[in-house]
Amino acid sequence: MAMTxxxxxxxxxxxxxxxxxxxxxxxxxxxxxxxxxxAGEARVVDLVEQLGLAQSTVSKHLACLRECGLVDSRPVGRASFFSLTRPSLLDVLVAAEVVLAETGSRVALCPAYGTPDGDTR
Structure with missing residues (x-):
């Protein structure tokens, strides 16, 4: 989708x-x-371990991302491997990092969308 x-x-x-x-x-x-x-496909257990999130949290968010068409999975035995469906999503992430760098991450201090202390967790 091209933004104009x-x-x-x-x-x-x-x-x-x-x-x-x-x-x-x-x-x-x-x-x-x-x-x-x-960085590549991963199982729920991998995401739990690497991101330090609860299994239920990871599963819930993967379901959301899947419904949005951003991730998909492939079964391997009893496990499922998740991956991005749109490699162009990486371009969005890179562009966001550029904007954050150019604005000095001021969005973290935004009263409407930032965190109260400016923490970008």
Whole structure:
């Protein structure tokens, strides 16, 4: 999806899919999972161990990401290996890192979206 400058006819409705994408990445646990899967596929147990999250948390967020079409899984025996379905998602993560670097991570201090103490956890 190419983002272009809005014109008078596009309105906000045309931006809803992009807003939904950013909401899907808006939870730190989901973002950590996506970031980890960018390095390659992983099982739930791998994600639990590597990210320090509860198994139920990882499973819940993987289900959300799967419903959004961002991850998929393949069964191997009794386990499932999860991977990103859209390699272009990596471009979004890289672009976000560039914006954060260019703004000095000021979004962490934003009263509407940052954390109260500016911690970027």
């Amino acid at each position: 400058a809005p014109d008078a006819t596009s309105g906000r409705a045309g931006l809803e899919p992009a807003a939904a994408l950013f909401r899907s990445l808006g939870d730190p646990a989901r973002l950590a999972i996506v970031h980890r899967l960018a």
